[in-house]
Amino acid sequence: xxxxxxxxxxxxxxxxxxxxxxxxxxxxxxxxxxxTTDFLLEGxxxxxxxxxxxxxxxxxxxxxxxDVAAMGAVPSALLVALAAPADLPVSWVRExxxxxxxxxxxxxxxxxxxxxxxxxGCVLLxxxxxxxxxxxxxxxxxxxxxxxxVAVAGPLGHAAAGLALLSAGIxxxxxxxxxxxxxxxxxxxxxxxxxxATAMIDVSDGLLADLGHIxxxxxxxxxxxxxxxSPGDPLLAAxxxxxxxxRHVPFDGTGPASTPTPNLTPHPAALDWVxxxxxxxxxxxxxxxxxxxxxxxxxxxxxxxxxxxxxDSQPWAHAAGWDHxx
Amino acid sequence: xxxxxxxxxxxxxxxxxxxxxxxxxxxxxxxxxxxTTDFLLEGxxxxxxxxxxxxxxxxxxxxxxxDVAAMGAVPSALLVALAAPADLPVSWVRExxxxxxxxxxxxxxxxxxxxxxxxxGCVLLxxxxxxxxxxxxxxxxxxxxxxxxVAVAGPLGHAAAGLALLSAGIxxxxxxxxxxxxxxxxxxxxxxxxxxATAMIDVSDGLLADLGHIxxxxxxxxxxxxxxxSPGDPLLAAxxxxxxxxRHVPFDGTGPASTPTPNLTPHPAALDWVxxxxxxxxxxxxxxxxxxxxxxxxxxxxxxxxxxxxxDSQPWAHAAGWDHxx
Numbered sequence: 001x002x003x004x005x006x007x008x009x010x011x012x013x014x015x016x017x018x019x020x021x022x023x024x025x026x027x028x029x030x031x032x033x034x035x036t037t038d039f040l041l042e043g044x045x046x047x048x049x050x051x052x053x054x055x056x057x058x059x060x061x062x063x064x065x066x067d068v069a070a071m072g073a074v075p076s077a078l079l080v081a082l083a084a085p086a087d088l089p090v091s092w093v094r095e096x097x098x099x100x101x102x103x104x105x106x107x108x109x110x111x112x113x114x115x116x117x118x119x120x121g122c123v124l125l126x127x128x129x130x131x132x133x134x135x136x137x138x139x140x141x142x143x144x145x146x147x148x149x150v151a152v153a154g155p156l157g158h159a160a161a162g163l164a165l166l167s168a169g170i171x172x173x174x175x176x177x178x179x180x181x182x183x184x185x186x187x188x189x190x191x192x193x194x195x196x197a198t199a200m201i202d203v204s205d206g207l208l209a210d211l212g213h214i215x216x217x218x219x220x221x222x223x224x225x226x227x228x229x230s231p232g233d234p235l236l237a238a239x240x241x242x243x244x245x246x247r248h249v250p251f252d253g254t255g256p257a258s259t260p261t262p263n264l265t266p267h268p269a270a271l272d273w274v275x276x277x278x279x280x281x282x283x284x285x286x287x288x289x290x291x292x293x294x295x296x297x298x299x300x301x302x303x304x305x306x307x308x309x310x311x312d313s314q315p316w317a318h319a320a321g322w323d324h325x326x
Numbered sequence: 327x328x329x330x331x332x333x334x335x336x337x338x339x340x341x342x343x344x345x346x347x348x349x350x351x352x353x354x355x356x357x358x359x360x361x362t363t364d365f366l367l368e369g370x371x372x373x374x375x376x377x378x379x380x381x382x383x384x385x386x387x388x389x390x391x392x393d394v395a396a397m398g399a400v401p402s403a404l405l406v407a408l409a410a411p412a413d414l415p416v417s418w419v420r421e422x423x424x425x426x427x428x429x430x431x432x433x434x435x436x437x438x439x440x441x442x443x444x445x446x447g448c449v450l451l452x453x454x455x456x457x458x459x460x461x462x463x464x465x466x467x468x469x470x471x472x473x474x475x476v477a478v479a480g481p482l483g484h485a486a487a488g489l490a491l492l493s494a495g496i497x498x499x500x501x502x503x504x505x506x507x508x509x510x511x512x513x514x515x516x517x518x519x520x521x522x523a524t525a526m527i528d529v530s531d532g533l534l535a536d537l538g539h540i541x542x543x544x545x546x547x548x549x550x551x552x553x554x555x556s557p558g559d560p561l562l563a564a565x566x567x568x569x570x571x572x573r574h575v576p577f578d579g580t581g582p583a584s585t586p587t588p589n590l591t592p593h594p595a596a597l598d599w600v601x602x603x604x605x606x607x608x609x610x611x612x613x614x615x616x617x618x619x620x621x622x623x624x625x626x627x628x629x630x631x632x633x634x635x636x637x638d639s640q641p642w643a644h645a646a647g648w649d650h651x652x
């Protein structure tokens with residue numbers, strides 16, 4: 001299997017030494033390398049009964065590639081450490097590699113350059129992402145300043161809604177796919193850096209939590225606009241679906257997807273997903289006042305003096321009587 | 327705990343962005359970065375009842391730093407992903423960090439620049455090592471040629487002997503320390519590159535296995551000299567100790583270390599440790615004929631035409647009647 005791995009993982013243009021030696025060698029023309037590492041653990045970050053090996057490959061790659069992009073860098077390489085039970089089929093590993101390679105292919109030039117394999121009771125992945133700043137200053141969490149605007153590129157709450165749908169027995173649809181295979185807008189990271197972003201983070205733990213990191217690191221207050229964060233129809237439909245009395249849907253992925261209730265009134269679960277759902281790996285950034293942002297960046301708030309994060313100037317809390325479905 | 331981590335892990339001179347952002351940024355003045363990743367899994371690579379957290383930190387760092395050195399590069403940074411049970415004491419993590427930092431300190435300029443934390447049922451570490459070639463060509467496994475000599479820097483079989491001693495209830499002594507805290511000769515890696523090494527590998531799986539990788543990758547036959555690999559007195563003493571009838575020694579590290587039998591006749595277990603014991607992370611390399619090697623490099627064999635690895639021109643096998651103690 002290890003001998004076959006290089007064939008499953010195409011080599012990128014910056015790979016000077018690839019899989020199969022003591023270490024890989026990657027070109028870092030900028031003279032700096034951006035580096036991050038993330039676990040993806042079975043049972044915690046994915047389940048083998050609800051995600052295919054290819055899904056897991058996409059997700060494992062996305063987590064690290066998004067972290068690199070959130071620094072304003074172009075991802076260039078992944079190192080993938082995989083521990084697995086002895087009875088894991090080789091086909092599962094081949095599909096995992098296919099998912100890793102396919103997610104890398106969403107970034108021109110990125111590829112898997114190395115890794116490690118070991119035995120474990122369940123599937124454990126640790127993925128290191130490397131990237132190149134191409135002369136840009138890295139965009140840190142600490143640079144937001146009062147007067148800046150807050151904007152986001154990519155979906156919010158989709159992966160969380162997908163997880164809720166999966167828990168309700170819905171195994172297909174775009175939101176479920178967003179949970180299984182988040183598709184971060186990698187090129188928005190360097191784009192934000194070029195637009196003068198003062199701080200940036202990828203939304204892995206939820207918008208409030210992650211922008212809270214920027215607020216803490218920068219020593220500022222971030223005020224989000226609830227109107228700008230209104231959940232779209234897909235999230236509203238999903239919220240009504242999971243709130244409906246639970247139908248018994250076989251959890252084997254072969255049954256028809258349930259039809260969402262066509263009642264798209266605002267729903268607290270949907271807004272909750274937007275504000276607290278993680279795993280979309282969208283990019284949230286702050287920009288200087290007056291910046292002209294391309295359409296993919298949606299302004300969702302402002303930065304002011306103070307500390308912490310609020311929504312419409314209030315600490316975020318569910319209105320009384322709202323149920324918490326997610 | 328995560329907030330305290332940066333204080334436990336001193337920042338190195340090449341760290342441009344350290345722990346606490348989406349990713350780290352490391353200077354790579356050479357324009358290339360050497361990168362490797364390795365698991366260190368509880369129960370498989372270490373045990374919490376026989377290794378301290380500081381030992382585990384040393385060992386986790388050593389595995390990746392040695393891989394970087396084996397390319398002929400100077401290690402510059404580690405990224406450490408740590409998954410741990412919820413009840414793991416903070417002091418254990420602090421000691422782990424101390425071990426990681428202390429092992430990094432064996433390489434001028436190396437430091438921990440980032441990582442990840444997660445929950446798991448046991449302690450899982452995935453460590454990525456990064457390094458700089460400083461203009462050198464990377465030393466691959468594939469460059470050995472007939473006529474080259476084979477040499478090694480660092481001990482062989484010490485970690486394996488230490489494991490056998492631990493299994494026999496001996497919990498102290500230099501060989502046990504070699505198992506708990508291998509001390510690879512990192513600077514021998516760039517030194518070998520400067521001396522013209524044609525191939526290099528770190529001895530993690532055992533000398534025969536690892537030099538076998540060089541033989542396979544290079545398409546050559548490696549012939550080791552048994553005389554050059556004679557185990558030293560510490561290994562001979564350990565072999566006789568573990569071969570003696572098992573005494574019951576409390577396995578808590580507080581009892582007195584057993585006194586090895588002072589009978590240092592050749593012993594098959596000792597040679598077996600030298601040839602097949604891994605985890606010392608010493609460096610084995612091939613050099614062109616006529617190279618003048620510094621004393622730390624011991625010539626142990628030659629490279630010829632053919633395929634595979636032999637000892638005194640014979641496939642390695644235990645003589646009939648030899649017991650296999652390790």
